[in-house]
Amino acid sequence: xxxxxxEDVLIAGAVSSWKSAIQRADKFFNGLExxxxxxxxxxxxxxxxxLWGHLAAMHxxxxxxxxxxxxxxxxxxxxxxxxxxxxxxLPSVEILRDWWAEVCQKxxxxxxxxxxxxxLDKHTAVSDEDFAxxxxxxxxxxxxxxxxxxSYHLGQTALVRD
Amino acid sequence: xxxxxxEDVLIAGAVSSWKSAIQRADKFFNGLExxxxxxxxxxxxxxxxxLWGHLAAMHxxxxxxxxxxxxxxxxxxxxxxxxxxxxxxLPSVEILRDWWAEVCQKxxxxxxxxxxxxxLDKHTAVSDEDFAxxxxxxxxxxxxxxxxxxSYHLGQTALVRD
Numbered sequence: 327x328x329x330x331x332x333e334d335v336l337i338a339g340a341v342s343s344w345k346s347a348i349q350r351a352d353k354f355f356n357g358l359e360x361x362x363x364x365x366x367x368x369x370x371x372x373x374x375x376x377l378w379g380h381l382a383a384m385h386x387x388x389x390x391x392x393x394x395x396x397x398x399x400x401x402x403x404x405x406x407x408x409x410x411x412x413x414x415x416l417p418s419v420e421i422l423r424d425w426w427a428e429v430c431q432k433x434x435x436x437x438x439x440x441x442x443x444x445x446l447d448k449h450t451a452v453s454d455e456d457f458a459x460x461x462x463x464x465x466x467x468x469x470x471x472x473x474x475x476x477s478y479h480l481g482q483t484a485l486v487r488d
Numbered sequence: 489x490x491x492x493x494x495e496d497v498l499i500a501g502a503v504s505s506w507k508s509a510i511q512r513a514d515k516f517f518n519g520l521e522x523x524x525x526x527x528x529x530x531x532x533x534x535x536x537x538x539l540w541g542h543l544a545a546m547h548x549x550x551x552x553x554x555x556x557x558x559x560x561x562x563x564x565x566x567x568x569x570x571x572x573x574x575x576x577x578l579p580s581v582e583i584l585r586d587w588w589a590e591v592c593q594k595x596x597x598x599x600x601x602x603x604x605x606x607x608l609d610k611h612t613a614v615s616d617e618d619f620a621x622x623x624x625x626x627x628x629x630x631x632x633x634x635x636x637x638x639s640y641h642l643g644q645t646a647l648v649r650d
Binding site: 330332333335336337338339340342343347367368369371442445446461462464466467470471473474475477478479480481482484485 | 492494495497498499500501502504505509529530531533604607608623624626628629632633635636637639640641642643644646647
């Protein structure tokens with residue numbers, strides 16, 4: 327094993343947890359029959375396809391919060407972040423699948439490239455002044471909170487029966 | 489703000505995320521009407537009371553994994569960790585509530601007391617040899633994975649209607 331700093335070991339633990347949650351989500355959504363994507367997670371609750379878009383939109387925003395890359399489909403925020411699943415018109419499964427894959431790939435490449443200092447640096451939605459007051463508003467906290475958000479919805483997708 | 493090392497900032501981010509998930513769980517389970525605790529999260533799925541016990545048992549094991557304190561009710565593992573929710577006899581709500589509170593309090597006090605070196609040290613279920621090969625098998629990874637496990641089940645309790 328290469329010699330690593332304490333920060334590197336802590337960061338590697340969190341990154342590993344993010345990657346395993348992403349793999350689990352990828353396997354679930356890409357493995358679900360298309361007709362099942364349109365079924366509700368539980369009676370009267372979000373459909374799987376809406377949750378997929380919701381996660382893609384959250385992670386698309388993460389690209390920008392981490393300063394990783396320009397966003398891919400910011401126009402879908404209105405469908406998946408600021409509106410509930412009201413059976414409104416959603417993008418096709420094909421568009422959703424490509425969007426998810428592109429966001430995953432861009433995040434992966436940014437995450438693998440960040441140094442410990444990058445993780446400890448502020449995310450893009452906080453000002454220098456506010457960051458000086460609260461150094462926890464860093465990229466690492468975004469990673470931790472988005473991993474938990476993803477786990478939260480994975481708990482819901484686990485209720486789906488094929 | 490007091491001067492903190494890089495490790496301390498990373499650890500504080502993960503601890504803050506754990507504490508906010510615990511608060512959310514505490515509010516949900518302690519706030520649910522007793523009769524609703526016995527309702528299923530979704531048709532044919534675990535009851536809320538089973539999830540509460542499952543989380544209490546996982547966190548009770550965490551006391552031992554972190555080397556924080558002796559376990560409180562290891563005898564409930566058989567009910568909540570190694571058996572599904574088969575409508576078998578569960579401890580009373582009163583016992584469950586006290587158990588949850590005691591485990592939360594003991595974890596809280598251990599977590600607040602750990603130094604960065606403690607977090608980077610191995611958890612109790614890994615041997616010195618295996619830890620030398622994989623330094624990610626540390627206390628910090630337990631904290632991260634248990635926060636995600638908790639978030640996973642919080643996603644399910646969010647589907648419950650009062």
